[in-house]
Amino acid sequence: MYSVMGDRQEDRAIAPTGQISFSDSIVALSSGRLPAGIGVVRLSGPQTRFALETILGRVPPARRAVYATLKGSKGPIDHGLVLFFPGPYSFTGEDVAEFQVHGGRASVSALLGALTGLTGIRHAEPGEFTRRAFLNGKLDLTATEALADLIQAETEAQRRFALTNADGAQRDLYQSWRRRLIHARAMVEAEIDFADEDDVPGSVADTVWADVRALIAEIDRHLDGFHAAEIIRDGYDVVILGAPNAGKSSLFNALARRDAAIVTDEPGTTRDLLEISLDIRGIKVRVTDTAGLRDGGGTIEAIGMQRALDRARMADLILLLEDLSSPVAIDTAEIDRPILRIGTKKDLAPMLPGRARYDMTISSHTGIGLADLMDEIARRAEKTLDAAADILPSRLRHVELIREARVFLEKAVNGGEPELRAEDLRIASDRLGRIIGSVDVEDLLDVIFSQFCIGK
Numbered sequence: 001m002y003s004v005m006g007d008r009q010e011d012r013a014i015a016p017t018g019q020i021s022f023s024d025s026i027v028a029l030s031s032g033r034l035p036a037g038i039g040v041v042r043l044s045g046p047q048t049r050f051a052l053e054t055i056l057g058r059v060p061p062a063r064r065a066v067y068a069t070l071k072g073s074k075g076p077i078d079h080g081l082v083l084f085f086p087g088p089y090s091f092t093g094e095d096v097a098e099f100q101v102h103g104g105r106a107s108v109s110a111l112l113g114a115l116t117g118l119t120g121i122r123h124a125e126p127g128e129f130t131r132r133a134f135l136n137g138k139l140d141l142t143a144t145e146a147l148a149d150l151i152q153a154e155t156e157a158q159r160r161f162a163l164t165n166a167d168g169a170q171r172d173l174y175q176s177w178r179r180r181l182i183h184a185r186a187m188v189e190a191e192i193d194f195a196d197e198d199d200v201p202g203s204v205a206d207t208v209w210a211d212v213r214a215l216i217a218e219i220d221r222h223l224d225g226f227h228a229a230e231i232i233r234d235g236y237d238v239v240i241l242g243a244p245n246a247g248k249s250s251l252f253n254a255l256a257r258r259d260a261a262i263v264t265d266e267p268g269t270t271r272d273l274l275e276i277s278l279d280i281r282g283i284k285v286r287v288t289d290t291a292g293l294r295d296g297g298g299t300i301e302a303i304g305m306q307r308a309l310d311r312a313r314m315a316d317l318i319l320l321l322e323d324l325s326s327p328v329a330i331d332t333a334e335i336d337r338p339i340l341r342i343g344t345k346k347d348l349a350p351m352l353p354g355r356a357r358y359d360m361t362i363s364s365h366t367g368i369g370l371a372d373l374m375d376e377i378a379r380r381a382e383k384t385l386d387a388a389a390d391i392l393p394s395r396l397r398h399v400e401l402i403r404e405a406r407v408f409l410e411k412a413v414n415g416g417e418p419e420l421r422a423e424d425l426r427i428a429s430d431r432l433g434r435i436i437g438s439v440d441v442e443d444l445l446d447v448i449f450s451q452f453c454i455g456k
Contacts, residue, residue, distance in 0.1 A: 026045055027044075029041055034103055044091075044095070055070050055114060055115065060082055063083065067080070077107065080102070082099055085097070092136060127148075134437065142436050146166035150162035155282050155284045156283075157282050158233065178429045180215060183208075222393060225391075226393050229394050232284070236317070237317070238315065238319060239290060239308075240287065242292065242293065242344075244292030245292065246344060251321065251362070251364045252289035253364070256278075273308070280377060290311060318332070319373075324345055324348070324349040341358045342359065344362055346361045347368065348363075359376075402432070405431035408425070412425050
């Protein structure tokens with residue numbers, strides 16, 4: 001059997017145990033950037049035991065750390081800990097060894113050189129360890145994608161979301177849906193083929209199709225949660241709007257805690273979109289500064305204003321700013337998004353009347369009201385996430401396949417010849433199977449595993 005990864009073709013075969021046996025072994029640094037306190041080098045494949053005997057002088061007891069001197073062809077390399085995980089009870093399903101050495105570039109380079117100098121051992125490609133784990137049934141595709149999310153997680157919400165899916169929450173949900181469809185299809189086909197038999201129900205209309213309709217409703221609720229998943233992964237989207245000199249860039253810099261945007265008294269200073277990412281109560285929040293909105297201005301400024309309006313129409317929340325000392329109203333009638341009206345420069349106009357029309361007032365210069373603003377943004381983001389289901393579709397790939405499945409389920413419940421309805425159920429279950437990788441996913445593998453770093 002052959003699998004293409006990049007421009008390289010690798011041999012693999014099904015072992016008697018059911019595991020896939022690769023002809024070569026792969027090695028890579030699996031820890032962080034060097035230099036570091038410790039460098040962890042991971043080795044997986046059929047040459048693992050031979051490599052241990054060559055570098056260490058013996059194969060350590062399974063899953064027990066051994067402190068030893070690691071030796072290459074030119075003498076000792078380093079002292080460190082070595083662990084051995086015999087297949088199939090390892091991450092990849094193959095024999096796996098981990099070498100924990102001092103995290104200097106020279107030490108790690110010497111160890112990698114000694115290992116790749118052995119016959120049949122080569123440097124791993126991005127995601128290749130995880131790919132072997134998938135091919136050997138250690139992970140399904142949803143867990144694989146969740147593992148990539150876990151590695152890239154920057155906030156607490158991202159970590160929790162990725163860990164839930166890595167533990168199999170998505171897999172269990174999609175597998176349960178698929179089992180229900182397989183059962184429904186079996187009942188429909190049994191009624192077609194064995195309608196005269198006593199042990200086959202006379203009609204499946206009240207049971208099978210009722211359950212399929214219930215499944216469609218579950219799918220709809222699940223798809224409704226995709227935006228919440230996007231917020232967890234990509235961030236709660238906050239856009240700052242207002243007239244020129246309303247304090248947009250000053251607020252942007254105050255939230256960023258650095259001079260991320262140029263601030264001047266000249267109208268039209270900000271002409272393009274500027275974005276920062278914040279971690280507020282464990283939720284990623286993306287804040288975008290935009291060009292001031294006004295009549296007139298040059299061609300370039302007009303382009304900036306149009307980009308501001310286009311960006312605002314995609315926001316989860318708009319911060320609409322007005323200078324308390326010189327308010328200029330902005331027409332937001334065509335922007336159907338949640339809006340938080342904020343009066344700015346409170347330090348310059350502390351006693352000005354008319355504040356009732358604002359949700360809050362702030363001063364970016366003194367920091368007055370900024371904590372309350374951050375709390376309100378966090379509250380709205382948390383409310384959006386709390387309204388979603390516990391298990392969410394985490395990839396557009398999932399959403400597209402689930403929507404395809406739903407189309408065929410609708411066709412099935414809306415009637416027609418029993419044979420065609422059974423075929424619609426089969427196609428729907430096939431689409432769900434593709435999400436977890438149980439059917440026809442070879443064309444997706446290169447895309448999915450390219451997200452990983454070399455040592456994973």
